[in-house]
Amino acid sequence: MGRYVIRRLLQMIPVFIGSTFLIFFMVYALGDPVAALFGDRAPDPATAAQIRNELHLNDPLWKQYLLYMKNIFSGDFGTAFNGQSVTSLMGSAFPVTIRLTIVAIIFEIIIGITLGVITGMRRGKPVDTGVLLLTLIVISVPTFVTGYVLQYLFGVQLKWTAPSVSPEAPFNELILPGLVLALVSLAYVTRLTRTSIAENTRADYLRTAVAKGLPRRRIIIRHLLRNSLIPVVTFIGTDVGFLMGGAIVTERIFNIHGVGFQLYQGILRNNAPTVVGFVTILVLVFLLANLLVDLLYAVLDPRIRYA
Amino acid sequence: MTVIDDVSNVPAPDAALAPLLEVRDLHVEFHTRDGIAKAVNGVNYSVSAGETLAVLGESGSGKSVSAQAVMGILDMPPARIPKGEIFFQGRDMLKMSGEERRKIRGRKIAMIFQDALSSLNPVLSVGYQLGEMYRVHQGLSRKAAKAKSIELMDRVRIPAARERVNDYPHQFSGGMRQRIMIAMALALEPELIIADEPTTALDVTVQAQVMELLAELQREYNMGLILITHDLGVVADVADKIAVMYAGRIVEDAPVHDIYARPAHPYTKGLLQSIPRLDQKGQELYAIKGLPPNLTRIPAGCAFNPRCPMAQDICRTDVPPLHPVGTARGSACHFWKETLGD
Numbered sequence: 001m002g003r004y005v006i007r008r009l010l011q012m013i014p015v016f017i018g019s020t021f022l023i024f025f026m027v028y029a030l031g032d033p034v035a036a037l038f039g040d041r042a043p044d045p046a047t048a049a050q051i052r053n054e055l056h057l058n059d060p061l062w063k064q065y066l067l068y069m070k071n072i073f074s075g076d077f078g079t080a081f082n083g084q085s086v087t088s089l090m091g092s093a094f095p096v097t098i099r100l101t102i103v104a105i106i107f108e109i110i111i112g113i114t115l116g117v118i119t120g121m122r123r124g125k126p127v128d129t130g131v132l133l134l135t136l137i138v139i140s141v142p143t144f145v146t147g148y149v150l151q152y153l154f155g156v157q158l159k160w161t162a163p164s165v166s167p168e169a170p171f172n173e174l175i176l177p178g179l180v181l182a183l184v185s186l187a188y189v190t191r192l193t194r195t196s197i198a199e200n201t202r203a204d205y206l207r208t209a210v211a212k213g214l215p216r217r218r219i220i221i222r223h224l225l226r227n228s229l230i231p232v233v234t235f236i237g238t239d240v241g242f243l244m245g246g247a248i249v250t251e252r253i254f255n256i257h258g259v260g261f262q263l264y265q266g267i268l269r270n271n272a273p274t275v276v277g278f279v280t281i282l283v284l285v286f287l288l289a290n291l292l293v294d295l296l297y298a299v300l301d302p303r304i305r306y307a
Numbered sequence: 308m309t310v311i312d313d314v315s316n317v318p319a320p321d322a323a324l325a326p327l328l329e330v331r332d333l334h335v336e337f338h339t340r341d342g343i344a345k346a347v348n349g350v351n352y353s354v355s356a357g358e359t360l361a362v363l364g365e366s367g368s369g370k371s372v373s374a375q376a377v378m379g380i381l382d383m384p385p386a387r388i389p390k391g392e393i394f395f396q397g398r399d400m401l402k403m404s405g406e407e408r409r410k411i412r413g414r415k416i417a418m419i420f421q422d423a424l425s426s427l428n429p430v431l432s433v434g435y436q437l438g439e440m441y442r443v444h445q446g447l448s449r450k451a452a453k454a455k456s457i458e459l460m461d462r463v464r465i466p467a468a469r470e471r472v473n474d475y476p477h478q479f480s481g482g483m484r485q486r487i488m489i490a491m492a493l494a495l496e497p498e499l500i501i502a503d504e505p506t507t508a509l510d511v512t513v514q515a516q517v518m519e520l521l522a523e524l525q526r527e528y529n530m531g532l533i534l535i536t537h538d539l540g541v542v543a544d545v546a547d548k549i550a551v552m553y554a555g556r557i558v559e560d561a562p563v564h565d566i567y568a569r570p571a572h573p574y575t576k577g578l579l580q581s582i583p584r585l586d587q588k589g590q591e592l593y594a595i596k597g598l599p600p601n602l603t604r605i606p607a608g609c610a611f612n613p614r615c616p617m618a619q620d621i622c623r624t625d626v627p628p629l630h631p632v633g634t635a636r637g638s639a640c641h642f643w644k645e646t647l648g649d
Contacts, residue, residue, distance in 0.1 A: 207426070213444065215443065226431070
């Protein structure tokens with residue numbers, strides 16, 4: 001197990017270097033950051049040249065990349081368009097996104113798994129068909145549609161919640177955005193749980209559990225759920241890595257100043273330090289989340305051994 | 308004379324005289340898309356304490372389904388029991404509540420399944436799965452249940468039980484896994500064990516060991532045993548009596564030695580003839596012609612008639628009753644005398 005983790009961590013190094021270089025290269029190709037700094041006005045050539053020099057923009061790409069990497073490892077992610085350091089942007093954006101992710105994951109777990117268990121155990125019944133249809137609708141309708149519809153319904157019409165989230169983004173304001181963000185994954189969790197439950201209800205070991213004279217509750221929780229949730233837990237684990245990347249659409253709709261919002265601003269203003277900095281962190285988060293999911297898989301299913 | 312007096316003076320309780328389990332006229336059907344599959348069509352058998360009944364038959368003969376009906380683990384629906392009684396210790400289990408039946412399962416009647424690998428939960432340790440019996444039925448603590456589980460694994464002769472109690476099913480060999488199944492069935496010292504093809508999934512050498520262990524433990528605890536199998540070789544050594552099933556009916560029912568010496572039903576005879584024998588090496592092996600019937604369309608009359616070498620007109624119209632053959636035997640064949648004779 002220990003050797004496996006070390007090997008996986010070492011494998012992350014080339015992935016990390018490769019992906020950050022790719023992002024760096026693409027952002028570089030986006031255009032002239034100095035021109036973007038001045039917006040619509042044409043910059044004074046002398047000033048532009050000075051800034052270019054200060055930002056090492058005249059150096060070859062690989063040299064810029066190495067310099068950037070050196071700065072990153074000393075904790076300097078550069079400066080965002082508004083003069084704030086990228087690290088302070090991260091400091092304000094990541095807690096918001098983490099809260100949003102937590103809310104979304106809770107929805108996925110509670111609603112998704114419950115619906116999955118109910119439909120999986122009542123296959124072919126009206127509940128099952130109804131929920132399946134609903135998940136299909138949720139999966140096929142884009143997030144910006146469900147987002148605006150729910151915002152209008154609960155935020156504007158019913159006034160159950162504020163239509164947009166304040167900069168501090170406390171948990172209670174993130175309930176609706178969290179639900180919107182979770183919806184598609186929630187539908188997948190429902191379907192995954194349903195299939196898994198349906199498959200395992202026919203398993204021989206479940207018949208054994210009945211033959212042992214165990215109470216129904218125990219059969220369902222200890223035997224049926226314990227086995228059926230293995231693929232679901234791993235899906236949710238991967239989803240955490242995915243949701244941490246920030247939801248550009250959801251965060252825009254509800255005006256949440258999280259990772260997605262900052263990334264969007266960075267791209268819009270052609271601010272390389274913001275984009276590269278955030279994406280670099282996200283690559284790391286995603287790699288770590290995947291490693292944790294793989295390790296979790298071995299914990300949940302003893303038949304899987306890593307060496 | 309004194310002996311007879313003694314017996315008549317003692318108020319004999321019914322339960323002591325009655326067999327442990329008595330199945331009467333049991334019918335089980337499955338409602339499927341293709342119609343109603345009549346899996347069990349009027350089965351009668353009984354088992355007493357310490358006795359071994361072997362239920363013999365091909366796949367689809369209804370031997371497993373009838374056992375699952377006794378155990379109460381049929382999925383209903385699609386299964387249905389339209390008719391019949393299953394008396395256990397004098398009470399009809401089909402009239403009991405679900406909770407009453409649950410308390411019998413595992414505690415009084417236990418079952419051993421064919422494929423131990425798929426029948427054990429892959430993600431729980433064997434110690435947990437064995438201990439569950441004590442924790443649920445006797446309310447023991449986790450720790451006490453574990454100690455009992457180790458004891459149990461010792462009793463079915465699993466080496467190094469103390470070290471292996473936390474292992475998972477896939478870490479054991481096939482024979483050891485079946486021993487764990489047996490241990491689980493034995494945990495609460497039930498009165499009756501139903502073993503559904505307990506050795507089919509095992510190597511021949513391991514088969515013998517597992518059968519021996521099962522027979523030995525049965526003697527030790529004086530349990531009734533229903534052994535479901537299609538393997539005539541397994542039956543001969545351990546069974547007291549045999550019920551041969553075909554298309555959901557018992558076609559022959561006899562003490563084990565009678566059946567091997569002189570079968571009274573053409574189907575039993577065919578089964579015995581199709582066992583490979585060393586003294587017939589090089590000759591073509593006998594096989595019963597045709598296939599078992601589709602259970603949604605069981606032939607009229609005797610279900611075996613399309614495959615029977617002795618079939619006459621009456622076999623195609625009249626269902627043969629179970630004719631008494633001698634004292635403790637029965638054969639559901641119109642021509643049982645002829646079969647027995649030649």
